[in-house]
Amino acid sequence: MSRSRIYEQDGLEPDQANPELWPSVDENVLNETAHTVYIQRKNAVLMYFRRDSLDSIQHTTGVSPRNLRRLVQRCIQYDQDGVVLGFRGLIPQKNVKKYELDILSQKRNKDQKTGEFNRFLELHPDIKDMVEDLYLGRKKRSLEPVMKIKHIHKRFIDQCRQKGITLSEYPLNTKWMGYKALQRYIKQLSEQNFSKTAARYGNDAFQKANRVGEADQNSLSNVYPYQKVQFDAHRIDGFFAVDLVTPDGDLVTKTLERFWILTIIDVSTRNILGYSICLSREYGGSDVMQCARNAVMPHKRVELTIPGLSYHEDGGFPAEKLPELEWAVSDVICLDNAKSHYAKIVQDRLTNLIGCTPNFGPVALPMRRGVIERFFKNLAESLFHRLPNTTGSGINDPKRNNPEEKALKLNITYDHLLQLVDVIISNYNGTPHQGIYQQSPLELMEKRIRETGLLPRRLEDDKRSEMLFMQTSIKRTVRGSLKSGRKPYIQYEGVEYRSERLANSAYLLNSELVLHVNVDDLRTLKAFLPDGSEFGYLIASGRWSLTAHSLQTRRAINSLVLKKLIHYTTWDDPIFVYTDYLMSQKNSKKSTNKITQVNEIRRKKPTDSTTEQSKALEEAKVQHELLDKVREEQINREKLNEMDNYDRLIKQFKTKY
Template sequence: MKAHGNHYTFKTLPQEYRDITRWRCVDEDALQEEELHRFAALREAITAYVRTGKLSGPSKASGVSEEEIIRQLNRCVTLDLEGQLVGWPALLKFLRIGRYSRATPPPVGPVGTAAGFAGAFSKFLGDHPQIREQLDDLIKKRSRKGKIHEVHKSIRQLARDFADLCRAAGVREDEYPLNTKSTARKSIERYVNDLVQCGSRSAIAARYGQTAADRLSVGTGISAFPLALAPYDVGGIDAHEEHCIGCIIVNGVAGPQLVPVERIWIVCFLDEISRAILGYSVGIRTEISSAVAEQSLIFNQTPWQPRPLSIPGFKYAEGAGFPSGVIPELLGCFPAVIKFDNAAAHHSIRISENARKRIGAALTYGKVADWAHNHALERVFKTLETYGFQRLPSTTGSNTQDPVRPKNPVREAIRNGITLEGLLDLTDVVLANYNATPSVGLGGQSPLQVLRNHLFLVKPTFLPRRLPPPSGHRPELGVVVETRFVRGNTKEGRRPYVQIDRVRYTGPVLARSFGFIGSQLRIHIHEANMQQVQAYLPSGIELETLSANGGWGRTPHSREMRAQINALCDAGELWVGFGDDPVEKLLEYYANKAYKEALERPTSVSRTGTKLANAAYVSGLPIPTQTPGSEDGQGNATVSPGRPVPASVKRPIWKSVT
């Protein structure tokens, strides 16, 4: 028998279609008795025909005509919209296996007189591809020159715009779709729903927002290639701004003043298999920085110790902690692959080059706005908010429409005395407790227990990757390498030194080695604490540790704090005298200014207070008491001069005359 038209027969049926065992199946228990009998007869006849190529025998045995066997076979081997064979479901009654396609033109006539519009919309769009493209532009909000789309356009407005497109293309009022009562509004609604239900990312983003479109990247039913097979195979780092307002306390002449500061940032470092938080860092600042992200890696290198908690009755759960503090075998171990998002801080040289070379891990960056790249960390942040910050009176809520969000979080933070120190305690406790909390996703085990089982149960399933000792060519995390000339003057008796950010550094060996003057040294700078630096010869041989001269060597301070001090001194707002501790002077300046701002605007978040909190957090110094009349930080008298004194003018030295 030959094929008629596009129909297949035994001889023309493609070889890949003949394997009926791979056809899509039907759950026969769901069929009624009459439908089941019909389905079984057709399936038996088609099976026999495909295997033998005979029609008469299967037709007599099943009671199905030869023409019906051929027709039903061709229904089974029809391709669906996804390019797959329809299979055995094609034998079910009233199942449409293809879209209805109208062959005749839509009816013509005035509104209310024409009838029979079945399939007219698809026929019209097929005959007018330009109008279809313009309609898709409106639905998907495609960018066109000189065109601005509404944020959310209704179906009714889409129908009006569609009618305008038709008129502009020359469609008459008595032609479809202008001759319909609703201007094809129902058809447009179905067309939009079809685009959305087909998973069109642009259509879903246009109708329901970018968040809904971003979710399309997960739940596809296709498993990704597993990068992580054991603990410390893959880790992830991400930052999260906490939804809570905290305050610092500054004492002054008007009594203790609560100064609201900006919301803190938390950067977490997590292992993907065990879901254990390996480390974290806190950023008290407006935006996250690469230094804060790097501190979450450094956390994993130092033994964790519980914080002395400032909140009465607040405590760690039994067994809580971080791997670096409760599992000594994992101290200083790092994953082989670390995931990052596309934040600018993660693309810095500090992370993408220095940290990568020191850790020896591969870094992988997700797509822009792809939260699923680090989905495990997103769950941790949700836990941190749900069981921590969003339970406090000063929470800012998950968004501005959150019903839990108080009317004025800043006022609540002041009224309830929610301090920044308390928020830091809460962060450490919640994250440490998370590591000791059993999870359904981990089979009822806690993240720390999963790590212990992989290490000590029967036999280890992974080899902890300890880092080699740092060297002159591979410095420790948090250290930058710069080249500096050795300065000094033998004739004037100025001993050799190197200068970094306007501060002189020297040591016992360098100070007596006048032969180094004019040569270069490689300086390893720990930017989180600029009290000391490490000096190396150009050959890589370690020389010695150099200390900052004067008051710069007294208190821990970051490179960022030194830049702030230098900038304030240049602007004439801060004066550091001989023998003064510049860090203490900076804290005094910020305390005076923050106290004054808090008195003027008590319910506003203070930028200066945020800087003060960060400086105190980095240096470890207590927040100083406000000094009356010295908001300029120069120790002037309580009466301020009418005009600021230029920084170039030296302060007078008064002497007693006898």
Template sequence: MKPVDLQNGPRSLRLAEWPILDDSALVEGQRAVFQQRKLAIEAYARGETLRRIAEECGIHGYTVQRLVRRAQQAHPDGRLWGYRALVPHVRVRSYERSKAPRVLVHETAGNAGAFAQLLQRHPGLALQLRRELEAGNVALQPGEPGRLTGVKGAAARFHQACRELGLGAGDYPLNQQDKAIRSLGRTLRAWMQDDFDLAARAAGTRVKPASALRQLPERGAGDAFDTVEFDAHKMDVRLKVIDRDPLGGEQSYETERVWLLAIIDVATRCILGYTLSMKRECSRFEAIATFRRAVTPASAPELTLPGLSLLPSGGFVSQVVEQTRYACWRQIRLDNARAHLAATSLDVVCEALGCAADFGPAYQPDDRPFIERFFGTVTATLSRRLPGALAGRAAAHKALKRLRDPKDTLRLIVTTQELEELLDLTVWNYHGTPHAGLGGFTPLEMMQRHVLGIGREPVRLRLIPQPLRERPELLHDPVLCRVHGNLGRGERPYITLFHVRYTSAWLAQRSGLIGQRLRIHYDEGDLRRVRASTQDGQVLEDLLASGPWRHEPHSLLVRQEVFKAKRKRQLDFGTSDNPIEAFLALRRKDAGKRRRSASDIAQVQRERKKASSKTRANPTPPSPPAEPTAQAASSQLVTGPVKGQRLRIERGFAR
């Protein structure tokens, strides 16, 4: 609000926007003066002259204009003083000292406003005191009003900063009896009283702001697929993996940890996509896998556990509402995790999917309340009901003691495959359960109202392009790989991706591509086949991995772990050996001691199960082998003399 222009009179005066005051709280003398001033201000706002106001209200015209100027000044709460400035003996401006501070060696009075004057002259000192509170050097003890600790240390550092600015023993605050330590403490307490977040930080507690109390605009979304929230949650549950050794026996090992990554639609509370990760920390590949699952159609889960039943009113979004298949959102809210800030993740979010990324503040999960509330629902309805749940810190310590006990058994702990089925069941039934935040509607019913236009205008969905629907691996940024080969030695063209050669029948015949670079798109969950294209955009035939890597389903994580163990000389396999089986044999040796090894075994099992289910869903008939011809056989032979060359092995590669 702009202050009133007294030259224009009361035309710019808007009393309706002034903060009101309950005059019944004033004493009788103050109430009479306040009502008299209020009547004079209201008469002035109606356009009456100052002389008539002085005759009717008994207040001089100059006093009326002075009261208007006082009421139009800014209050510390961000509003105008308004009617609060009409109370007698109320200061609308803080005290500002104009004289130089006195030297007080044996006294403690006479320097009102000297500390504020010092901070105003040297803003760097005020910043240093602010940092003392933000860094936690000055703490606030529990209770009301609370006792400050660490003030003496902050005062010593403050005095040292004063000396560095050139203030000597004859200058304030070093010339005072108490070195202004009481003024420093009062200033710190006053700052905390004006800033609740600063006081909570000094008290060592995390603030959970409510949207209704933050005085901020509502960050919700009114339409489906307008705004979504994405985050990762570490599930507090113990898991085991059942491994079958080559002799047919079963061994149970406890895994390290499990992460749940999910995307929720803000307007309908529907879970668009979710994935489980067995890694120690989530990476950008898990984030991109969740994005890909959210924009591709989902199928009904296959339940093998007895006693599980799917609600008839539940289901997955893309399965129940077919219009939402391949639909994408407008903006996504994320936190400042490194997996989300990776360049690859941002390219997928902003370029491939064409949506905006809204990164919330660090260490404030309440800025994304809907996904956090869903994680709380999963914790209450699933994680804490399992036999191996870790309900809190005390339960975690008890679980660790049990892990060190050789008599502890893993018989009652669920397996990773059982957790996947339970999670599918939880999301399915969650979509068919009435939601309090949706007025009693289920998330699927609310999604149908938005998409089908029931009781409102239907939303316009934005679908991902057709190439992304057919080949979801195009979400990843392409990797440039050079085509190797040598005509003199008879080496056909091939590329090397993550330590493994890739080629195809088409590429093996194109010797003109040797030395050029190809754009490779890969699926991090299955590296048996990659998509290749030239730098000018021509799509080539899919390239297949060489040797056993072509037939054994494996992810990028498993391949990296295999070659990591090989570099450490813990693993050795030949060209005809199965590297995945060799890796499993290595992990079985220490799976009983290291839970990370058990997590690797569980990861391999999940990848094999996923590949087998995909094969059952999309069976491909085997093509009859082509009969070799004499011309084809002769074309594979090298004609002419062949000169041997010295083999050069680049640095950094082991055999």
């Protein structure tokens, strides 16, 4: 051995030359013989690094200088993961070097084929590429989606024959023609290409293998309340009844199509901050913002009519129990990649109003929002799946037993659901949770706020408006003409919007105004001049200003009018015409959801409508009432005239004959 020690050679990394940085070995798992040998080797190597003499090392441990050099070389090698072997290289019978076939070796057993397959692939890299491409589905080598190993082996043999390999050469000279070796090679290939191999078992497996558990994605700490929240939606597992009024005034009971519950949960404390119900077949951007609005605004409890149903004293929503959390907002909101989450209103309101950052995360990975996914599972098990009208978790679920019939027979209504959901979620916040060490979410929220003194951000006073959450901005050109005498107006979603001030502002013709639209109520629009100055409220013309309706309802009505499926006159309320049409449709459940959704918007009264807006709507209502009165008087006069004409004709007839 040379005088210079191995660890003093140039080019070695610190983790190679310092035994204190080496990975350790659990000595207790070694059998008695292996343990004795390992301890001797370990002591010899440590003495070598302490610069003890070689004679002393051999005398103390029994390890010869030649063998010691070999052991040290094993210890400073790197494994396949790029980690120095360290003391692992001293384990008896441990292979630290990949086997390579040496055809020139005198000790080679020609009857054994160990290493022949790898050597064959090195000599024929085109065959190696073909095998890997077929297994990993690369370069479109085959139209078969997932090729089995036996079919890959057939292509492998065909390729060997095309290259002129004879029956006396490997692999054609073996019993299985390299099949077993191919299996082992593909197993190694699958381990080295975990994500791509997972794609063979479906897109879900590929997404999990490709995104879950990498780097520091799962180690982010969320200690502070409202630091991060998660949003998601769940289709309610049940059918519910609702009472509707027919155009003839009769009361009928129908079942609703399955609809959605949308929820926002605080990650650090597991508190449900807010929720909303969406009756549409698919929820949209406005539904997302309704949920976000409910999570920020102070919660109002539902009036309970179900006998025996009550709120627990320990339950509630965070702002109910802790006044300092009223109008509190989050820093980050985690959503999935649904199209509704990318809607303009969602992006604008989350960023510019609430001031939180949307985090969409990777595609098709609900486990990244595991907190809220777990809540939905608990909600289904504790509420929806316990009701007689449940659809269960699937069509084959034994809990599913004629849910529509049960909903009608037992009169389990939509109003009952609203009460149940509000009570269950409120009580959930006050119930001990296993994920937070048997503390209730509200208890943990209060503890962290009291102990740390770190309060979440609160929405500014000038932004605490219910309508602002549902507001989007658009630009429209003022129309009208001096030549035709048509006064200025704004056109939005097929309806003209006017005001007395706009009618007297001819200078605004052909100029562009900025409009703030409340997508929950299109009866009014708030207009701003191009320089940002407030102009005032514009009122929808005709009967559109009488009944509150959403942007979704307006578009549905315009679509039906365009298809000539409905028609309304100047004297008709488009919303009533729309609901009458839906009542006449055969697809009762789909229409029932739409009618209920319209009725919910009509019943809802805005809590923060401005004086100017309310005054404009009231003036429009009074004007329509006057027009109705004038029209009724005109109709009565026409009826009287018809009666007079009829009497005169009768008299003429009697006189003549």
